[in-house]
Amino acid sequence: DAMVIQNPRYQVTQFGKPVTLSCSQTLNHNVMYWYQQKSSQAPKLLFHYYDKDFNNEADTPDNFQSRRPNTSFCFLDIRSPGLGDAAMYLCATSRTPGTSGSTDTQYFGPGTRLTVL
């Protein structure tokens, strides 16, 4: 089945030690998103790729970076994790057809729960 896959499902890292989370999709969608969700809060958009174009949200800390080497894969790099970065990280995809600017249904992966010790 076509889907959005995130690895690992659980990640433990140490304070200040770089960590990379991965996301892959078999939907062939042109837009990929990374969200951060802290306990009892709504998912917060960090950034998204529209094809190869990277779009950073204004309040996303510089500590968070992303790479999209091809259509199927997207990575979230946290350069120096702090205790406040412990959260669920959600990857999602959608399809934006044409140049209308509107996007279709968004599909989410199962998430990676990050613990920072």
Add this chain to the structure above:
Amino acid sequence: GIQVEQSPPDLILQEGANSTLRCNFSDSVNNLQWFHQNPWGQLINLFYIPSGTKQNGRLSATTVATERYSLLYISSSQTTDSGVYFCAVAPGNQFYFGTGTSLTVIP
């Protein structure tokens, strides 16, 4: 940026009861989705509904785009409906989530 408010924030229902969840947004949007987040954190698509009305079993949703709100109706609630319900709106490619409604259905 766009503001997305959901009400009520918390809701407790007896099994079999009906409920209405509301999502208000502050600007025009091209896309609106309703999600159910299960206890394991997975966000499950319920509806893609930028306008109009859709139904899927016991759930239905209505979006009035000109008045900037959407409603999610749950009928004959079951304990498996428990969880957090989010609406998410997209002015363009970016999605912004509402504050969520935490639903608990008791037997």
